[in-house]
Amino acid sequence: MNNQPKYSYEPKGHKWVVYEWEYCGNTQSGTKVYESSDREQARKECFRLNGWKYKEPTLVKEIIYKSNVHFEHMPGWLKFVVITNINPRMNVSVTNEVEVLNQMRDEIAETIRGQKVRVPVRVEVREDEGERALLIMRSGRGLVSVYVKEQKRNNELYK
Structure with missing residues (x-):
């Protein structure tokens, strides 16, 4: 089993995008599930989706x-x-x-x-x-x- 997180957030242009990742062997593919102009909102959503405890900066x-x-x-x-x-x-x-x-x-x-x-x-x-x-x-x-x-x-x- 892959120990990579299922969701991650990354910049895309002037937005921040949360991707859901699917892994098949050494191949991964990501699907956009959330987009925001605010980095912290994307981070918060990524934590929520991964089931991680989010702490305000x-x-x-x-x-x-x-x-x-x-x-x-x-x-x-x-x-x-x-x-x-x-x-x-x-x-x-x-x-x-x-x-x-x-x-x-x-x-x-x-x-x-x-x-x-x-x-x-x-x-x-x-x-x-x-x-x-x-x-x-x-x-x-x-x-x-x-x-x-x-x-x-x-x-x-x-x-």
Whole structure:
């Protein structure tokens, strides 16, 4: 007997489709049984059809960053900051947003000082309408912004 699930979900264009699979030896064929524009709805239906316990994804605060400069065009010091100070904090749960952003600000400023960057660079945490962001700016132009955002995370896949 095959230990593959009877139902699975996969993206198809801009939709998510749940397939029912039939296995005959090494051959499998799938029949579409459900379609949704929402991935989580397709996942939920797939779990229901397979008889698995579905658990709602939890909201977790994580560090997100955006850059106005493509990585290949970043100056070396900024690439170093992204690699050493920002990337290690990605996909890590954040409990105290203010503390994390202030700590990152201090660490990034120290890294930049250590790189002996010739052009003045400012690293600051700003708040606008209750939203906080850490900004790395050079000559008044924002290069990188770092902020905390709630993300859905599925901690358990098959329960």
